[in-house]
Amino acid sequence: MYFSIRQYRTNSADELTRRVKESFVPLISQAPGFISYHCINAGDGMYVSVSVFDTQAHAEESNQMAAEWLKKNDGLVLGPPNITAGEVVVHKSGRPGEKGSRVRRGAARGAHV
Numbered sequence: 001m002y003f004s005i006r007q008y009r010t011n012s013a014d015e016l017t018r019r020v021k022e023s024f025v026p027l028i029s030q031a032p033g034f035i036s037y038h039c040i041n042a043g044d045g046m047y048v049s050v051s052v053f054d055t056q057a058h059a060e061e062s063n064q065m066a067a068e069w070l071k072k073n074d075g076l077v078l079g080p081p082n083i084t085a086g087e088v089v090v091h092k093s094g095r096p097g098e099k100g101s102r103v104r105r106g107a108a109r110g111a112h113v
Contacts (some may be wrong), residue, residue, distance in 0.1 A: 033058030
């Protein structure tokens with residue numbers, strides 16, 4: 001499993017979220033090797049997306065998809081993203097309420113799209 005984490009600056013997180021839900025989520029979810037996609041409104045103009053794919057090549061392709069989508073949606077972000085990508089080397093999932101899992105409500109004003 002490979003993650004691609006893209007950090008953006010934006011003047012309008014609400015508009016970015018709306019457009020991501022409308023047109024980017026349907027696009028990326030059809031990409032080869034897609035596992036999941038998440039967005040976080042971290043506040044103060046910081047917006048973070050996390051794409052999860054089955055291979056490194058597919059994760060890297062998602063960065064190209066995001067770049068092309070942003071070109072078509074000019075003005076949503078301020079400057080290029082900061083991208084961090086790599087293989088997941090430790091993974092544990094839990095369900096809310098399950099022993100060992102924690103759910104922090106309102107911690108970062110996150111939006112899962």
